[in-house]
Amino acid sequence: MPDGIMPPAHPFDFDAALSDGDKLKEECGIFGAVGVTDAANFVALGLHALQHRGQEAGGIVTHDPDEGFNSARRFGYVRDNFTSARLMETLPGPIGIGHVRYSTAGSKGAAIRDVQPFFGEFSMGGAAIAHNGNITNADALRRELIERGSIFQSSSDSECIIHLMARSLQRNIPERMEDALRRVEGAFSIVAMTRTKLIGVRDPMGVRPLVLGKVGDGWCLASETCALDIIGAEYVREIEPGEMVVITADEGVQSHQPFRPQPSKFCIFEHVYFSRPDSLIGSKSVYETRRQIGVELARENPVDADLVCPVPDSGTPAAIGFAHESGIPFGMGIIRNQYMGRTFIEPSEHIRNMGVRLKLNVNRALIRGKRVILVDDSVVRGTTSRKIKEMILDAGAAEVHFRIASPPTAWPCFYGVDTPEREKLLAATMTEEEMRKHLSVDSLKFISLDGLYRAVGEAEGRKSNCPQYCDACFSGEYPVTPADMIKKGFQMKAAE
Structure with missing residues (x-):
């Protein structure tokens, strides 16, 4: 399977270098299309809309009846790689899938072999797969597969799925995928393709998102609805937790539920930060949900001040809601440099030390003399919060x-x-008051878990005996036991 043109040298990434690990980084974005002319162009546009979900690398696989499977994998942004006519001409065909990556499992360095989609040649033909999520028993599966003769080409947990499919005795690719995924624990949304079929799957709890769209006579699958908008596709519906859809240009969408039903545990942080504000989750605007989070935050934690200021850009909708509910004026007290990003020039140490000032600048005329409320989406390590x-x-x-x-x-x-790691999370080692003192601010308050649930539409808040979302990053209650991490020494929350 040709891989187009060799990737460029890995560029320096300002955002990564300056973040200090102080933002949770989204896992990946996936997109697929079938029954369209030049699927690669649709996939590239979809991945561009999903760039916020992964900026490290991207890849596209297509199939053409005359030329077979072709792929291209590159480091960096979609706009820097998949807009070249020379490259896109190497990806012909009416079906294709793509992936944008930020590494969460496997090596953290630059390894082109870890960039998805992954491809496998089976007895009944080739198949490519792109995975969003994390397999929590990947280490155990990998050891088992290696002992049985599998040879891995990457450090990614996602490659386990290809090897499990290769060892399945089922008669076709979709059935082999079902067979493989029944061995997998954790979270997964998947787009996959054969020569004629586009396949989409969500794990039984629906932790990671996946939506279905209609574009002309063709179909598409995407992590978020904003990727449908960019290609002019009609949003049809979400892929249900535990659902597999098999889509062809001739027969359309065929759906079934191959897994044992489980309670839905969609990632609540998608509402807070990961999804783009112009996307829909469950037919509800992400922007409106974030604005409502700000309303709940103002109700729970009022403060006498002169100005509500967002930490751009993720804090803006919540800040608007906070200002509206509190009656305190909203103002853009911090301006983001929208052109900050990757460069092929390695900056000097002096430039590095400017830190967050390269990305954000204070609107001094607005801030001077004011009692300022800064609204941000989260506090992870606290380093960026202190600088701001x-x-x-x-x-x-x-x-x-x-x-x-x-x-x-x-x-x-x-x-x-x-x-x-847990010991590096500020809230894992400090109380709220200790965090306030650490950040040296006049006050620090978080929305409550109940308040967050109310904001996303659960009027009764969080039902402690059966939470409707995965909120493990806040509660420590993991819907799927992280088996591999426990073997490495991770301590689960003690039962109350």
């Missing part, structure tokens, strides 16, 4: 109050989000 607080005080603010649009992040995620 210092910038606000340097600009002449009288007081700085933090209001956080999620509960304290005290537990790592093992379902496809790059979370620091």
Whole structure:
């Protein structure tokens, strides 16, 4: 299977270098299309809309009846790689899938072999697969497969699925995928393809998102609805938890439920941060949910101040809701440099030390003399929060109050989000008051878990005996036991 043109040298990423690991990084974005002319172009556009879900690397696989399977995998942004006519001409065909990546399992370095989609040649033909999520028993599966003769080409947990499919005795690719996924634990949304079929699957709890769209006479699958919008596709519905759809240009969508039903545990952090604000989750606007989070935050944690200021860009909808509910004026006290990103020039140490100031700048005329409420989506390590607080005080603010649009992040995620070790999470080792003192702010308050549930539409808040979402990063209650991590020494939350 040709792989187009060799990847460029891995560029320096300002965002990664300056983040200090102080934001949870989304796992991946996936997209697939069938029954369209030049599927690769649709896939590239879809991946561009999903770039916020993974900026490390991307890949596309297509199939053409005359030329067979073709693929291209590259480091960096979609716009820097998959807009070249020369490259896109190597990806012909009416069916294709793609993936944008931020590594969560496997090596954290630059390894082109870890970039998805992965491809396998089976007795009944080739198949490619792109996976969003994390397999919590991948280490055990990998050891078993290697002992039985499998040869792995990557460090990614997703490759386990290809090897399990290869060992299945089922008669076709969709059935082999079902067989393989019954061995898998954890979270997965998958787009896969054969020569003629586009396949989409969600894990039985539906932790990670996947939606179905209609584009002309063809069909598409995507992590979020914003990727449907960019290609002019009609949003049809979400793929249900535990559902597999097999789509062909001639027969359309065939759906079935190959897994034992389980309670839905959709990732609640998709509402808070990961999804783009112009996407829909369960037919509900992500923007409106985040605005409502700000409303709940203001009701729970009022403060006497002069200005509500978002930490851009993820804190903006919540800040708007907070300002509306509190009656305190909203203002853009921090301006983001929208052109900050990758460069092929390695910056000097002096430039590195400018830190967050390269990405954000304070609107001094607005801030000076004000008691400022900063609204952010989360606090992870606290390093960026401290730098932003210092910038606000340097600009002449009288007081700085933090209001956080999620509960304290005290537990790592093992379902496809790059979370620091628990001891590096500020909320895992400090009380709220200790965090306030550590950040040296006048006040620090988080939305409660009940308040977050109310904001996403659960009027009764969080039902402690059966939470409707996966909220393990806040509660420490994991819907799937992280078997591999426990073997490595991770300590689960003690039963109360």
